[in-house]
Amino acid sequence: MSFDLVRTELTQILTDKSAPVVEITPDTVLLNGPLDIDSLDLATLVVTLEEATGLQPFREGFVLFHTAGELGALFTKAAG
Amino acid sequence: MNLSLDTRFELIEGGQVFTAADLRTRAENVSTVVTVTGDHPVADLIAALIAISENGTDLFVQRNSDAEILVPDQSPGRVWLQTSGTTGTPKWAGHDLSKLTQKIAAGSGAKARWLLTYHPFSFAGVQVVLSAMIGGHTLIAPPLKASVSDMAGLAEATQPTHISGTPTFWRAFLMAAPNLDLKSVTLGGEATDQGLLDALRARFPNAHIRHIYATTEAGVVFTVSDGKAGFPATWLNDQLAITEHGTLSVNGRDTHDAVTIDGDRVLFRGRLDSMVNIGGVKVFPEEVEAYLLTCTAVRDVRVTARPNPITGHILTAEIALDPSADETGAKAQIKAHIQTLPRAQRPVSLSFVEAIPYGETGKKSRAAS
Numbered sequence: 001m002s003f004d005l006v007r008t009e010l011t012q013i014l015t016d017k018s019a020p021v022v023e024i025t026p027d028t029v030l031l032n033g034p035l036d037i038d039s040l041d042l043a044t045l046v047v048t049l050e051e052a053t054g055l056q057p058f059r060e061g062f063v064l065f066h067t068a069g070e071l072g073a074l075f076t077k078a079a080g
Numbered sequence: 081m082n083l084s085l086d087t088r089f090e091l092i093e094g095g096q097v098f099t100a101a102d103l104r105t106r107a108e109n110v111s112t113v114v115t116v117t118g119d120h121p122v123a124d125l126i127a128a129l130i131a132i133s134e135n136g137t138d139l140f141v142q143r144n145s146d147a148e149i150l151v152p153d154q155s156p157g158r159v160w161l162q163t164s165g166t167t168g169t170p171k172w173a174g175h176d177l178s179k180l181t182q183k184i185a186a187g188s189g190a191k192a193r194w195l196l197t198y199h200p201f202s203f204a205g206v207q208v209v210l211s212a213m214i215g216g217h218t219l220i221a222p223p224l225k226a227s228v229s230d231m232a233g234l235a236e237a238t239q240p241t242h243i244s245g246t247p248t249f250w251r252a253f254l255m256a257a258p259n260l261d262l263k264s265v266t267l268g269g270e271a272t273d274q275g276l277l278d279a280l281r282a283r284f285p286n287a288h289i290r291h292i293y294a295t296t297e298a299g300v301v302f303t304v305s306d307g308k309a310g311f312p313a314t315w316l317n318d319q320l321a322i323t324e325h326g327t328l329s330v331n332g333r334d335t336h337d338a339v340t341i342d343g344d345r346v347l348f349r350g351r352l353d354s355m356v357n358i359g360g361v362k363v364f365p366e367e368v369e370a371y372l373l374t375c376t377a378v379r380d381v382r383v384t385a386r387p388n389p390i391t392g393h394i395l396t397a398e399i400a401l402d403p404s405a406d407e408t409g410a411k412a413q414i415k416a417h418i419q420t421l422p423r424a425q426r427p428v429s430l431s432f433v434e435a436i437p438y439g440e441t442g443k444k445s446r447a448a449s
Contacts, residue, residue, distance in 0.1 A: 031229050032228075039248060040394075043359070062389050
C-alpha cells in the first residue's frame, strides 16, 4: 500500500473534524505531533485503511508505530 | 477514621503543588458534593475524602454536573460515584470508604510519583488518588480534558515513576513517545494483548509491568506480573473457574468474559455477550443499533465491533435505508444522528446495503471480522 493512501485518509479525517490540515509526510508523527487527532481518530484511520485495502496488519495484536510512514509500512508488510 | 493521609503526600495539579497540610486545611471547608467545575477538582476530591473520613458523612462525587444528587439510602461514610453511563442516565453507586481503602498499604518509605491517567471521579481514578494519599506519594493530576498527548507532555515535564492506565491509554502513550523512565507500569480495565506487553517491556526496560483483572462485584481479582497475556492456568480453582459456556466465573458469578486455555495459560477472548470495550468505555452494539433505528430513514441496521489496535475495538455499521427515503437526505440525517452519540459509541464507518443478512437462527450475524 502506498503512503499516499495514509495521507489521503488522514487529511479526510482532519477535514471532517474541522482541524487544521497540515502537510503530511512519512515522518509526520501521528499522536503528540503536529496533527490535531486523538486515539479515536487514529482508530478511525486504521479502520478506513483496513477497509480500503482489505488488509489487517494488527490481526495478531498491537504493533507500535509512531509516524504516518510507519503505519503505511505495516500495511505494505501485511500485503506480503 | 478509615483514611490515614500520609504527611509526605503531595498533589501537583494545574501547575500548583498542594502539600498534605494544605489539603487538610482545604478539608475544613468542603461541600459533600464535589463537582468538576472547580479549578482544582482533584484537590477538592482529596479534601472531601479527608473530611468524610473524619466526620463520617456521605460524599457525592458528581462527574456529570447535570446529574441529580440522589440519596437512595443513608449509609454514612460512603463515597458515591457515577458510573460512566452509555446512552442511559448515569447511575450512582455507593462505596464504603473502608472497602475502597482496605487493600491499600501504608507508605513503606519509597516515595513514588504517580501520573493520574483515569478520570479522577471514576472508580479507577479514586483508587489511584487514595493509593497515593495513603502511600505518601506525589500525585500528578492532568487537566480533566487532557488528551493522551497532553498527558505525555505533562509526563515529560513532571517525570512520574508510576503510571496506571487502560491498554488503550498505553497504546496511545507509547505512540506519543514521552521521554521517560518508569519504575512501574500497570494496565487494567480491558484485556491486554501480548503485543502491547512486549512493546511496553521494550520501551520501559526498568519497569515492573503488571496487568490487573477486576470485576465490579469482586473488585481486584488478580494481578499478573510475568509479562505474558492472560493468566497461569494453575490459578484456576473453586473461586476462579471456567463455566460450561467457556466464560470465567469469580466466586460463582459469571463474568461473561470468554476465556480459552492455551497450554499453561488462560487467555481472554472477548465477551460472551456483545459488550466491547472501546477506548476504555463499555459499549453494547445492540444499544447503538436501537438508537440508529429511531432514525426514520433507517429500515434496518447491523452494528459490528471490529478489533482495533488503538482503542481495542471500534464500531462499524451497515445500514439498509427505508425505500421511501431520499437517499442523499437520509445519509445526511443519519450522520447527524450519529454525531449525537458519545464518541466511543459512534460507528466510524458506514456502509449502505440493500438488506441486512440474517443467519439461519434468524439473528443478525455479529461475528467481528
